[in-house]
Amino acid sequence: MNLLIVNNLSAGYAGKDIIKDISFSIEAGKVTGVLGPNGCGKTTLLKATANLLAHRGSCFIEGQMLETLSARTLSGLCGYIPQRSSISIDLTLLDVVLMGFNPDLKLLQQPSRQMKEEALHALSMVGLAHRKDENFQHLSEGQKQLVLLARTFAGKRRLLLLDEPESALDFRLRYQAMELLRSYISKNQASALVTLHDSSLALNYCDTLLVLSNSRLSGIIEPDRTPISRMERLLSEVYGTVSISVLMNRSKKKQLIMMKEDIS
């Protein structure tokens, strides 16, 4: 069942289109990654889908046309995780996660006890529940990102939009974050659209990959199913000549590795 359907999305800044005519869909319970060179419009795509940018074309979330939804309803359906949070004042981790309930609360309403419990649960999912009263500003960038994840998880949003989550995270946390994402998505039958740099994360944690190049969608890859040769061809358009190998890690799990090849 398609949770998100995007039709002919074009968007840009100051009249110039960065992305043109992009169409794709995401099923419930699936994570879709977006790959592409810098400046190709990955973030633009994300922002346009979240209705943060003026765009042409349309997006549908669970059958509802995104552009017609009020900001409040939209934020109730969509959880957007920026690369960095703009939180500049001292707040406890619990307070930050509780922010995520704002779309569900009336203007003057305070979070209920149940919401607080859900917030704590979300924090424990990212392993930070024991630090719930600590100052958000004292965390490392990676830990802050985890708290933002928890904030989005707490609200049980249907569509998660993540903007290069790995940029702030170290090696271990990257994989941990993607695991958390996948587990949230499958448990709640939600969908996620994630822009990524790291090919290893993209190939091994996403059900679908959108490859952007020259402002357009040059192709869609499904790492589980798409033939290697096709994957290599599509990704070479973006990264230059690459080869993809299938390896086993010690836990006997299949891993796809992308390697750069010299132009011969």
Add this chain to the structure above:
Amino acid sequence: MKITLNRLLSTALICLMLLSVIGTGVFAAASETTYPITITDQAGREVTIEKEPEKIVSGYYIPSSLLIALGLQDKMVGIEAKAGKRPVYKLAAPALLDLPNVGTAKEFDLETCASLSPDLVILPLKLKDAAQSLTELQIPVLLVNPENQDLLTEMITIVSDATNTKEEADKLLAYIDEQKTMLSDALSDVETPDVYLAGNSSLLSTAGEAMYQSDIIKLAGGKNVASEISDTYWAEISYEQLLAWDPSYIILASDADYTVDDVLNDANLKDCSAVKNNQVYAIPGDVEALDSPVPASVLASVWLAGILHPEQVTPDTYTEEKTAFYETFYGIQN
């Protein structure tokens, strides 16, 4: 040597002639200024004036008023700014209102003043720097500081010496002395009621012991309730303080923005004796602001005495003296 009668007589005659010459000289010194003259002004500066000034500029309303009283209004070529605000010019010397203005005590217009080529400029003490500049331009400047009755008398002497108007000054000083004596004689035995003087800016600003306005009250046979305040400028107090002092009389400075009615209707002062007994008055300002050290300022005490001690000094005394004073010294006919 044989002392003949002739010799005695001629010696006596010569002595008499000498005496008369000296005598006239002495009198002349008392009534005529000889130029050049060096005067010490009220800033302690030694100022030399070469000849009798024919073009005088005054940058301050108090010496301007004095110049009229000394009969020098025709020699004035420049006057302080906002002269139109003061009724005395319109009444006594309307021509002065057409004179170019040389700025205020805060912002003095050096160029305009210099362009008038004055022989004498009179400025308030706070314009020391402007005085310095004018002196460098070879223009004699007298700095005055009439902050109380004594300094006012001194200023009158200094200005009259500089302008050869000793006779007029003597008449003025004699009048002031006469009024002071009249008051101290009439009020020698009276009880001094409590008086509160409210300043121009607000009811809650008042003059302490060190200020000139306090002397007005003393001379009129009253006691300034604010005498414990030692500030040399208007001081802010609170309603509580005013109620604690509980003056029997409240007098408002003559340029006050608020009126006697405002005070009488002020709910916070319901319990004040002066308000309860309707003893709130405004110092007259129909000709000049009598609460500042202008030459006529002694009249403020005469007026106040007429209120505080009407049996010893009748209220009519003020009206009569004021009319006489302004007619004599300012030519204002009533």
Add this chain to the structure above:
Amino acid sequence: MKPSMEFRTKKILFITAGIILLGILTICSFFVGKYPLTLSGLLSGDALQWRVFLTLRASRAIIGAIGGFVLGVTGFVYQTVFRNPLASPDIIGVSSGASAGAAFGILFLTGTMAITASAFAGAICCVILVLILSSLSSSKDGRSIVLAGIAVHSLSQTVLVCLKLTADPEKQLASIEYWIMGSLNGISLYSIGGNILLCLICLAALFLLYRQIILLSLDDQEGALLGVNVSRIRLVVLLTATLATSSVISMTGLISFLSLLAPHGARLLLKNNRLSTMILSGILGGCLLTLGDLLARSIASTELPVSIFTSLLGAPFLISLCLRRERAR
């Protein structure tokens, strides 16, 4: 890894201590003043003493506490909404607008009520101007408000200078300067009723909107993504805070440093930005203003401007808090 218990105890401790301190200071304020009020006089029912107590002494003490509380809370709000720890009512033109309005009132109107009304009008006009100017800008972020605030601040300062030049240096100029220095003098029961009511209403609104205020500290995009109608909420919050601030400073003149200091103090003590921090900001503000006013009216034989004391007391307090924090690192 601090357990939540410790924070809760700290919060209760500081707020209780603050309330007690404020209570003590306010009570002291009831008993300090130039009029010889005595406990025995009051207890015996002396009508005159009661009148002075209620109309002058008590109302001044109440304004000290409530006014200071308002300034502390609104300082917290401005600093949070503008994401600027140095923000104060001036960032949105309130103080300079009130000064210009007061100067206008002193020059062209008569009576304390008129000056208060004029100051209030000046402040509100400036804030409305800021909000209109910032809404004209195409950019949707909060920066435009700050820029508009700077522009309007400069404009009102210019107006103020022109008014000062027109003022009679013998009487009006001193009044203007004295007003700008701030004083609780002249406040009596008859002049404060409406202002206090407005303050209380605005305070209630701000406390109810606390959660939204914290959300406004995010950048506009993140706020929007969390479902906040950023421009509208910000408008409401700023107007409410400004109404409260204006109603206080139109009575008291500018009280320097308080709106800046009290929230910092509260944050340094409690180390976060919860509702309790906002409350503590208010309490610290109330204490500072009450203490400052106590000194302003008793140290000399005349009334001194209260800003001298809020700065003199506030600065060392803030410095000591900062030093404690540095040492704790």
